[in-house]
Amino acid sequence: MSPDTLFHYASPLAMIGWIILALSPLAPRWADRIGGFIIPAILSLLYVAVILGYWWQGQGGFDSLANVMLLLSNPWMALAGWVHFLAFDLFIGGWITRTARAQGLAHLLILPCLLLTFLFGPIGLILFLSILAVRRLLTPNQIEA
Numbered sequence: 001m002s003p004d005t006l007f008h009y010a011s012p013l014a015m016i017g018w019i020i021l022a023l024s025p026l027a028p029r030w031a032d033r034i035g036g037f038i039i040p041a042i043l044s045l046l047y048v049a050v051i052l053g054y055w056w057q058g059q060g061g062f063d064s065l066a067n068v069m070l071l072l073s074n075p076w077m078a079l080a081g082w083v084h085f086l087a088f089d090l091f092i093g094g095w096i097t098r099t100a101r102a103q104g105l106a107h108l109l110i111l112p113c114l115l116l117t118f119l120f121g122p123i124g125l126i127l128f129l130s131i132l133a134v135r136r137l138l139t140p141n142q143i144e145a
Contacts, residue, residue, distance in 0.1 A: 003050075003079040010046060010079075013039060014086040018118050021090075021097050025107045036094020043087035050080045089121045096128045103132065 017039035024031030058077040060070030072078045093114050100110040110128065117124025 003075040006046065006050070007079055007082065010043060010083050010086055014043060014090055017090045018093060018114065021093050021114055022111060024097050024101075028101060032094065032098055035090070036097060040087045040091040040094065043083055043090065047080055047083045047087060050076055050083065054080070085121065089117055092121070092125055093117050096124070099132070100128070103135065105131070105135070 017035040020031050020035035020039075024035070054074070054076035058071045058074045060067040060073075062068060062071075072081055096110055096113055096117065100107070100113075109131065113124045113128040113131070115124065116127055
């Protein structure tokens with residue numbers, strides 16, 4: 001299979017995971033299992049397969065921006081980087097969903113966090129962490145989950 005073909009499978013798979021997380025109040029256990037664990041695990045296995053199969057073809061490295069750009073100029077390494085983003089961002093989205101549920105946060109409050117994590121990774125995470133921090137400031141006697 002080509003990197004383009006794998007890209008066209010990985011991206012919609014991740015999108016399914018995000019949709020499941022967005023709809024998690026309808027079936028929380030299934031959302032946790034599928035969107036927060038199974039799909040990130042499948043994407044992670046794809047990442048491992050691409051790295052094991054094609055890492056040796058990549059030039060460059062992680063020691064400078066120029067070398068990272070060179071590394072990602074190889075289609076297989078670009079796919080690996082993309083799948084890395086998909087897997088980790090979705091895993092963080094699952095963590096956000098589980099943590100919000102455990103903390104009793106309204107799902108509507110975390111939907112912007114999920115959207116921002118999907119689009120911009122760390123921005124959604126920092127928004128969610130900020131919500132948790134504000135909540136802890138407003139309810140200091142709360143037991144942490």
